[in-house]
Amino acid sequence: xxxxxxxxxxxxxxxxxxxxxxxxxxxxxxxxxxxxxxxxxxxxxxxxxxxxxxxxxxxxxxxxxxxxxxxxxxxxxxxxxxxxxxxxxxxxxxxxxxxxxxxxxxxxxxxxxxxxxxxxxxxxxxxxxxxxxxxxxxxxxxxxxxxxxxxxxxxxxxxxxxxxxxxxxxxxxxxxxxxxxxxxxxxxxxxxxxxxxxxxxxxxxxxxxxxxxxxxxxxxxxxxxxxxxxxxxxxxxxxxxxxxxxxxxxxxxxxxxxxxxxxx
Amino acid sequence: xxxxxxxxxxxxxxxxxxxxxxxxxxxxxxxxxxxxxxxxxxxxxxxxxxxxxxxxxxxxxxxxxxxxxxxxxxxxxxxxxxxxxxxxxxxxxxxxxxxxxxxxxxxxxxxxxxxxxxxxxxxxxxxxxxxxxxxxxxxxxxxxxxxxxxxxxxxxxxxxxxxxxxxxxxxxxxxxxxxxxxxxxxxxxxxxxxxxxxxxxx
Numbered sequence: 001x002x003x004x005x006x007x008x009x010x011x012x013x014x015x016x017x018x019x020x021x022x023x024x025x026x027x028x029x030x031x032x033x034x035x036x037x038x039x040x041x042x043x044x045x046x047x048x049x050x051x052x053x054x055x056x057x058x059x060x061x062x063x064x065x066x067x068x069x070x071x072x073x074x075x076x077x078x079x080x081x082x083x084x085x086x087x088x089x090x091x092x093x094x095x096x097x098x099x100x101x102x103x104x105x106x107x108x109x110x111x112x113x114x115x116x117x118x119x120x121x122x123x124x125x126x127x128x129x130x131x132x133x134x135x136x137x138x139x140x141x142x143x144x145x146x147x148x149x150x151x152x153x154x155x156x157x158x159x160x161x162x163x164x165x166x167x168x169x170x171x172x173x174x175x176x177x178x179x180x181x182x183x184x185x186x187x188x189x190x191x192x193x194x195x196x197x198x199x200x201x202x203x204x205x206x207x208x209x210x211x212x213x214x215x216x217x218x219x220x221x222x223x224x225x226x227x228x229x230x231x232x233x234x235x236x237x238x239x240x241x242x243x244x245x246x247x248x249x250x251x252x253x254x255x256x257x258x259x260x261x262x263x264x
Numbered sequence: 265x266x267x268x269x270x271x272x273x274x275x276x277x278x279x280x281x282x283x284x285x286x287x288x289x290x291x292x293x294x295x296x297x298x299x300x301x302x303x304x305x306x307x308x309x310x311x312x313x314x315x316x317x318x319x320x321x322x323x324x325x326x327x328x329x330x331x332x333x334x335x336x337x338x339x340x341x342x343x344x345x346x347x348x349x350x351x352x353x354x355x356x357x358x359x360x361x362x363x364x365x366x367x368x369x370x371x372x373x374x375x376x377x378x379x380x381x382x383x384x385x386x387x388x389x390x391x392x393x394x395x396x397x398x399x400x401x402x403x404x405x406x407x408x409x410x411x412x413x414x415x416x417x418x419x420x421x422x423x424x425x426x427x428x429x430x431x432x433x434x435x436x437x438x439x440x441x442x443x444x445x446x447x448x449x450x451x452x453x454x455x456x457x458x459x460x461x462x463x464x465x466x
Contacts, residue, residue: 001387001388001428002383002385002386002387002429003385003386003387003405005385005386040453045385045386046385067282070282070283070286071286071289074287074290074450074451074452074453074454074456074457075407075451075452075453076407076409076448076451090279093279094279094282095282096282096283096286098280098283098409098448098451120279120315120316121315121316121317122382122411123315123382123384123409123410123411124279124315170382170384171384199375199380199381200380200381200382201380201382201384201385224380224384224385225385254386254405
């Protein structure tokens with residue numbers, strides 16, 4: 001049975017891992033390679049590196065750190081931020097990333113999704129969506145890396161999830177912005193709506209604060225993976241303990257080597 | 265053999281080539297990327313990687329005139345992901361004839377509400393035959409990313425391990441010196457490293 005995935009997200013700015021609350025006030029939380037190795041050893045199933053400065057500054061990802069990560073860790077990872085064409089995607093994938101995630105560039109030019117899927121296969125192409133609750137329903141935001149550049153994308157989130165799949169997305173990461181960084185739980189309603197129309201893997205993002213939040217999002221929204229940043233970076237939730245909790249709750253997870261030895 | 269790389273990775277244009285090299289390097293083993301038949305033929309071990317679609321994978325081998333070279337190899341060969349699928353007779357993906365060194369057919373995984381395709385993530389093996397490649401790995405998890413897979417009914421004698429995503433599919437296969445793994449050992453943490461180490465010790 002396919003395991004549910006736990007995915008620490010490392011926001012990268014100027015080559016270092018940072019974290020802000022509600023996308024603001026970024027603070028440096030550590031060295032990329034050190035954190036990546038620590039998470040891989042602890043049993044993270046996958047990592048996402050999100051270059052939050054690339055897209056607003058309209059520059060592509062610096063692939064040197066991508067290569068250093070690929071050499072250092074032995075679990076899959078995805079790179080997001082600033083990938084706006086097939087060539088920049090190729091550089092990132094050939095540097096050792098397993099997937100690329102596109103967000104604002106896909107909103108500006110939706111055919112990019114198809115171009116990437118045709119060049120590398122849908123399995124490499126993740127579409128990240130920043131969704132904000134409004135009186136008119138959930139709406140897509142773009143250029144969310146920095147508050148000054150954020151804009152409304154004039155799209156309904158569920159419509160965009162459908163369109164992204166039709167255009168060739170192999171995975172959707174749905175980040176609920178009003179939940180992000182405040183640790184009050186994933187937005188289960190929104191994720192359930194998304195799940196109902198999402199035939200490809202769906203990853204929940206934004207809101208994790210406790211181990212129970214992860215149980216809830218897997219059991220109630222049937223997402224394939226759960227992404228989180230601050231609860232992992234702060235050490236508030238340790239991945240081995242979280243996996244043990246999920247396992248006890250009946251959620252299928254990949255137990256780490258140490259855990260398997262203890263069980264044996 | 266002095267001067268011969270212990271492992272040659274067939275440079276067939278796949279984007280996971282460097283990931284395989286780094287995984288070997290973490291095991292302390294140097295490898296060489298090559299699309300030259302004489303270098304591939306003289307390697308102690310050969311890895312056939314691959315990410316992407318079967319038609320592109322086969323035409324990459326054809327373009328480099330590597331089909332005869334690969335099918336006549338006598339040393340241990342490990343096909344990874346698409347590289348495994350290409351070892352079989354036929355793939356439904358683009359109705360593509362494969363290298364045919366292992367009997368069997370590659371078919372599309374079918375999706376259903378609970379079964380998302382591509383099959384992406386960590387899954388377990390069910391061992392169906394003993395083999396040194398899988399020593400110590402009976403309960404291990406491996407990382408998979410694929411939309412097509414070998415139908416077990418088409419290669420009953422050659423399946424070493426099955427896995428399940430909606431239906432059973434062949435996760436590990438072997439015929440003589442040709443091995444194939446549907447998952448990515450280079451991205452499968454300690455279990456993947458153990459499998460590569462087993463391959464290097466065959």
